[in-house]
Each structure stands twice: as structure tokens, then as C-alpha cells.
Amino acid sequence: MSTPLVFIDGDQGTTGLQIHQRLRGRDDLHLLTLPADQRKDPQRRAEAINACDIALLCLPDEAAREAVASIRNPAVRVIDASSAHRTHPHWTYGFAQMDPQQAQRIASAKRVSNPGCYPTGAIGLLRPLLQAGLLPKDYPISINAISGYSGGGRAAVEAHEGPDAAHTAPFQIYGLGLAHKHVPEIQQHSGLNQRPLFVPAYGAFRQGIVLTIPLQLRLLAPGVDGTRIQTCLEQHYAGSETVQVMSLQQAQALTGLDPRVLNDTDAMRLMVFEGEGQVLLAAVFDNLGKGAAGAAVENLNLMLAAMG
The missing domain is CATH 3.40.50.720 (NAD(P)-binding Rossmann-like Domain)
Structure with missing residues (x-):
């Protein structure tokens, strides 16, 4: 050939x-x-x-x-x-x-x-849980994400790196009409039957994403907790070369999430954090890499x- x-x-x-x-x-x-x-x-x-x-x-x-x-x-x-x-x-x-x-x-x-870059993280976290029945398809999902400004394309790069960069906001939430074009993509490929609430933002760093999804355990089926969610994600991505699931112990030791930690790689790292009756799902990856x-x-x- x-x-x-x-x-x-x-x-x-x-x-x-x-x-x-x-x-x-x-x-x-x-x-x-x-x-x-x-x-x-x-x-x-x-x-x-x-x-x-x-x-x-x-x-x-x-x-x-x-x-x-x-x-x-x-x-x-x-x-x-x-x-x-x-x-x-x-x-x-x-x-x-x-x-x-x-x-x-x-x-x-x-x-x-x-x-899309944001949907990669959202779908990566949600789809395995919805398929396994750990999340109901009508769960009121909220997604918060911050990306490096390169996600905004050439205009955003120029705004942060050009001659007027000193006047550019260091952090900006956008999509305030709650109609971001990634929402239908996230809903369809995650398997949700309701629109998720998606709140994106840009920060004053070139690339990298942190995306988080909070869950209330009282809204899930009895017995669903952080450990079961963690196990589901680990089983789904077992053997994957690009999607890594951090252990609960490793996640518990973290005190913060740096969106840039996987820059210049094609990896995506998923994490589960559990508190009093609540779970926080998180994804970190390079918006120009895996994203x-x-x-x-x-x-x-x-x-x-x-x-x-």
C-alpha cells in the first residue's frame, strides 16, 4: 500500500x-x-x-x-x-x-x-457512572471548568500575550447565557437525559484544564459512595494508556489541583474526592493535548x- x-x-x-x-x-x-x-x-x-x-x-x-x-x-x-x-x-x-x-x-x-476539550473531561467522568447505573440519567449535573486561554483560539492568545496583555482579566467566567455549544455534546455522549449546567472559565495561563463535577450522595441510590464511584472509573479505564484514575489515597493527599500539571502530554487524570455526604469528581488534562x-x-x- x-x-x-x-x-x-x-x-x-x-x-x-x-x-x-x-x-x-x-x-x-x-x-x-x-x-x-x-x-x-x-x-x-x-x-x-x-x-x-x-x-x-x-x-x-x-x-x-x-x-x-x-x-x-x-x-x-x-x-x-x-x-x-x-x-x-x-x-x-x-x-x-x-x-x-x-x-x-x-x-x-x-x-x-x-x-471538545471540556467535554472530554466531563464525558470521561460521567459516562462510565451513567452506564453502570451509579448516576441516574436525570441527575442535576453541574460542571465547573477552567481552561488555559489557548482554548479561546488565536484571539484569546493575542489578548493574553499581545501588547495589551496587561489589561486582560486574569480570570474570566463566560457562557453566562447557559447555552455553551459544548452542552449538547456533553449530554448526548455522557448519556444524560437532562441538560447539564456548564460554567466554563479562562485563566491567565496558556494551557491546561481543571474540570469538576459535584455530587450529592443523598440523591444517588443507597450504597453508592466515593469508593463505588472510584472502582467504576478504575474498571472502565483499566489498561488505558492515556486516561489515568488516581487512587483515593493519592487524591486524599492533594491540597489543590493545578490545571497545568499534564501540559504537553496526551494524558487525562481523573480523581474522586469524598466528604460529608458529598463527592467531587475531577479531571485534569491539557486542552491542547488530550483535549x-x-x-x-x-x-x-x-x-x-x-x-x-
């Missing part, structure tokens, strides 16, 4: 640049990007996407939909890093560890939607392996 041709459409954004850096120099694929004067040329982009084996879309949602609509070659496979297709019924969700069969589904899929570029390359590697 010839070496697969991988086309990155939108390689100048934060995710696209990271993916490009990760793939550059690999000898198991040919990498195609467009020069600056052709990146916004619809005809040239359509030619490139129809000529490749796998396209990685690192584009705004509407541009990603346009790119997919331009595909005429039925052999082209797509990994979309935008949020355009994350709840689409005909696209495979690109979170390989969310289900024992998900990696194989990704490997054989024609259309893969890369997860974006790392997940895209992981999905690409699964698809390439299936091609032989």
Missing part, C-alpha cells in the same frame, strides 16, 4: 499548528498543507481534500461543514476538530476510551468528530493502523 496522504485544512490555528508539529517528520504518512495564498481558495481546498486519504479539519464550524460538503471522492476519510459534527448521528465520536468498542469504531469510520490535537492524532493513528 502507498503511503497515506493526510491533508490538514486550517493548520494556522492553535489546534492545527499543534497537529502539524506532531505530524511533521513522520515517515508513515505524507503531509499536505496549503500555502498561505491558497488557504482561502475554495477550489484549491476542494482539490486537496478530494486528493487525500484522510483530512484533518481545523476550521470554524461553518467552514468545516463547507469542507465536508465539497468532498466528492468516496474514499476520503475525515477527522473534524470543530464542533460542527459532534452530535451528528452519522459521525463517529472520537473519544477512544469512552467505550470498549469505540477505538475500533474510530479505526473503521469514514467520518470522525474530534471531542484537542492529541486526541486528533490519536484518532488519526487508529485510522492509519486500520488501513494497514
Whole structure:
């Protein structure tokens, strides 16, 4: 078989640049990007996407939909890093560890939607518990998360690193309309039948995420406690190379959570904290690693392996 041709459409954004850096120099694929004067040329982009084996879309949602609509070659496979297709019924969700069969589904899929950064942590914590029946599907879930400013794309990076950085707020909660675009994705792929309350924030650090979900044990079935929740997560992610479940003893010894502790890795660390009648679920990971570029390359590697 010839070496697969991988086309990155939108390689100048934060995710696209990271993916490009990760793939550059690999000898198991040919990498195609467009020069600056052709990146916004619809005809040239359509030619490139129809000529490749796998396209990685690192584009705004509407541009990603346009790119997919331009595909005429039925052999082209797509990994979309935008949020355009994350709840689409005909696209495979690109979170390989969310289900024992998900990696194989990704490997054989024609259309893969890369997860959002925040949803990776929320779904990683919630889905195993909902599947096991430890959380009712109508539990009133609240999710609080803070991300490095790179999660806001090039504009946020410029605001924090550009000439006016001194005037940028060091911490900012957003999504106050309670209609963040990640909410339907979290609800669908977690298995909730009610919308979760999601409160995101940016901090004055470049990358990294801490995401937490508080639970009231009185609202759960009798006998469900931190130990059972911990065991469920450990069993679900046993053998995973990227998702780590910290032991209860290790979590108990922590006095704080640093969102940057796994930066520049593709790992995600899950933790369970238990207090008086309450449990706090937590996830820490790099929003540009497991939360974006790392997940895209992981999905690409699964698809390439299936091609032989």
C-alpha cells in the first residue's frame, strides 16, 4: 500500500499548528498543507481534500461543514476538530476510551468528530457512572471548568500575550447565557437525559484544564459512595494508556489541583474526592493535548493502523 496522504485544512490555528508539529517528520504518512495564498481558495481546498486519504479539519464550524460538503471522492476519510459534527448521528465520536468498542469504531469510520476539550473531561467522568447505573440519567449535573486561554483560539492568545496583555482579566467566567455549544455534546455522549449546567472559565495561563463535577450522595441510590464511584472509573479505564484514575489515597493527599500539571502530554487524570455526604469528581488534562490535537492524532493513528 502507498503511503497515506493526510491533508490538514486550517493548520494556522492553535489546534492545527499543534497537529502539524506532531505530524511533521513522520515517515508513515505524507503531509499536505496549503500555502498561505491558497488557504482561502475554495477550489484549491476542494482539490486537496478530494486528493487525500484522510483530512484533518481545523476550521470554524461553518467552514468545516463547507469542507465536508465539497468532498466528492468516496474514499476520503475525515477527522473534524470543530464542533460542527459532534452530535451528528452519522459521525463517529472520537473519544477512544469512552467505550470498549469505540477505538475500533474510530479505526473503521469514514467520518470522525474530534471531542471538545471540556467535554472530554466531563464525558470521561460521567459516562462510565451513567452506564453502570451509579448516576441516574436525570441527575442535576453541574460542571465547573477552567481552561488555559489557548482554548479561546488565536484571539484569546493575542489578548493574553499581545501588547495589551496587561489589561486582560486574569480570570474570566463566560457562557453566562447557559447555552455553551459544548452542552449538547456533553449530554448526548455522557448519556444524560437532562441538560447539564456548564460554567466554563479562562485563566491567565496558556494551557491546561481543571474540570469538576459535584455530587450529592443523598440523591444517588443507597450504597453508592466515593469508593463505588472510584472502582467504576478504575474498571472502565483499566489498561488505558492515556486516561489515568488516581487512587483515593493519592487524591486524599492533594491540597489543590493545578490545571497545568499534564501540559504537553496526551494524558487525562481523573480523581474522586469524598466528604460529608458529598463527592467531587475531577479531571485534569491539557486542552491542547488530550483535549484537542492529541486526541486528533490519536484518532488519526487508529485510522492509519486500520488501513494497514
